[in-house]
Amino acid sequence: MNVTKIIESALKQLGVLAAGENAEASELVDALYSLQGVLAQWATMRLYVNKVQEITLNLTGTATISPDALDNPALVASIQHVSDTATLDGEPIRLVRDTNTTTTNPAVTYSVSGNIWTFSGTGELKFKAFSLPYALEPGDELVLPPQYERALFLTLAVELAPMFGLEPTQMLLLNQRNAIEVLRRSNITPLYVKNDLDIGVSGYDECY
Template sequence: MNVSEIVTGAMKRAGILATGENASAQDLADGIDALKDLLAQWATDNLLVYKVEDLTLNLNGVFKVSPDPLDNPDLLAAISRIPQMGTLDNRPVEIVRDLNISADYPQVTYKVLGQLWEFSGKGLLCFKAFTMPFELKPHDELNIPPVYERALKLTLAVEICPMFGVEPLPTLQLKQTEAFNMLKNSNVTPLYVKNDLPVGVGVQYCYGDYY
């Protein structure tokens, strides 16, 4: 689901927008700022929502990705999870974490050093990464399980009411409380793909299940 759909849905639940009405550019920008703050707050409670981002790395040895300029990254991005597969020069390739305990050496490996990710290989590597939503644009895609979606829109609706001079209705607040409690009790975490096995070994996970 993209960011503008989430913000627009929240505005409609808050009564700020009528059915079929579109938000102005400024109102949408204000709503996106509120969404960004809300996601940061949720992250402190381990309610993580990731942004799905297409990354392209021109590998020629070691390529560094980090959100911190002090790491001297080749690309500024806050990677949280990456898939097991990507493309290298338009051909499918396995992206494997190098834990230095295997003699196998695939075409693309990576290391995680805190927030710094180092990718090794040669060629144009493309993959979808799950990154932290520190910056959001209207058409950015967020990975949201169904149980997160309702709670997120209702909570954002309550949050933005004062910004638009609207008092949140008691029914809205009740629905938000119920949805948020259901979310916290669900033990559902956002979709991610885990790939932290030794070189040459890979298992892919989705919502805690492997396939």
């Protein structure tokens, strides 16, 4: 879900925006910090929401991705998970981790060592990577399971209320607490967080 849409949904919960209205640029900038704080807190409760990043690598053997430029990677980025569906020279393929021994002659394999991801193959590789949203922009997309939406909108609305000189209503606070409790009891997390298989389930893989 688009970050701007998430913020605007929270502002509508507060009554700051009416149906059909859009948030101003200054409101979005301020709200982004609150959203990042909410998501960081959720991660401590194992309620994970990830940012989507489209990545392109021109493979001529191997290429690495690392958050540390000192590793001399092909791309400086911090990722936690990757989609196992990708394209190679425009043709759909499935990414295969090096620990997977059930797939023969994969077009592209990858390995993970700490924060360094190494991709092996030949051609233009395009895939989606997922990272914890430490830094957000209004146009970013978040992987937000449907069960998370209400809890996130309400929680962000509570966080944003003081910014607009408002006190959260008792109904808003009650609904927010109930939504979080329901989410935690349901123990619903994205499949790629729980997946311990060699290749991804439902299009995602993990780095644990």
